[in-house]
Amino acid sequence: MNQITTNKLTMLLIISVLLVFIEVTFFGNGSIIFALLGIVMIYMSISKRRKWSFWIGTIISIISLFSMWSLRIAVVVTLVYILWQLKKGTPVSISLPDQSDYNPSEVQPIIQNKAFSLQSTPANAYEWQDIHVQGIVSDLTIDTTQTLLxxxxxxxxxxxxxxKVRIAVPYEVPVRIHFNTLVGDVQLFGNKMPRLWNKTISMKDGYNPEVESTVELIITVSTLFGDVEVIRK
Known part of the structure; x- marks a missing residue:
């Protein structure tokens, strides 16, 4: 598997910023001004909960950024690189942590860090491990009823x-949930909540003050644009 290391990502970012700087400075492209205006509109819409301003700002930012030839070059080069790797049969993954201390004998996590992924826990019984995962675009399904916590x-x-993150938990296990997002939908134990805009919510379920449970599950999810669904089964 061909991994894009942190150094390569940093180099790509610096090159992209340098191309934008050259375009704005020497070619007088004013699109960056509209992009910044769009970002300001997005920020203001989130703080004041104005959805129309959010979507207008998003559209302005996307159009402005992709009207810049420097960013178009960066996108094209990145896509060509990924397609070339796929043609060679070498999947591309982005590796942010330092892999120098990696021990192949260590147990692999149930859900792994991947920039772009569609992952789920095994469909049959498996041994539980705490899950710590980061990604850019991911659709995760975690079923804790197939394991013994x-x-x-x-x-x-x-x-x-x-x-989107979907999590299934056993009926008898107390659960604490912490979710924060820029924009996202939440459905917890069959209850669908209003869409969240730059909010954090916390909830606990299944705790009985008269019965002391020996097992507890804590779920923390943080997204920019993402949905969370937690069910019991």
């Missing part, structure tokens, strides 16, 4: 840019 506190921690 150990005594004490188990953790699911997810940080990603875009995508």
């Amino acid at each position: 150990p005594k004490g506190t188990s953790l699911i921690s997810i940080r990603q840019g875009f995508g």
Whole structure:
């Protein structure tokens, strides 16, 4: 598997910024002004909850950014590189952590860090491991009813840019949920909530003050644009 390391990502980012700087400075492209205006509109819409301003700002930013030849070059080069790797039969993944201390004998996590992914826990019984995952665009399905949660506190921690997270938990396990997002929909235990705009919500379910449970599950999810669904089964 061909991995795009942090150094390569940093180099690509610096080159992209340099191309934008050259275009704005020497060729007088004013699109960056409209892009910044769009970003300001998005920020103002989130703070004041004006959806129409959010979508107008998003459209302005996208059109302005992609009208710049420097960014178009960066996008084309990136896509050509990915297509070339796929043609060679070498999947492309983005590796942000340092892999120098990686030990092949270590147990692989159930859900792995991938920039773009569609992942789920095994359909049959599996051994539980706490889940810590980061991604850019991901669609994750985690079913904790197919495993035995150990005594004490188990953790699911997810940080990603875009995508939906679906989590199934056993009926008898107390659950605490923390979810924050820029824009996202939430459905918790069959209750669909109004769309969140730059908000954080916390909820707990299944706790009985008269019965002390030996097992607890904590779920924390953080997204830019993403939905969360938690069910019991």
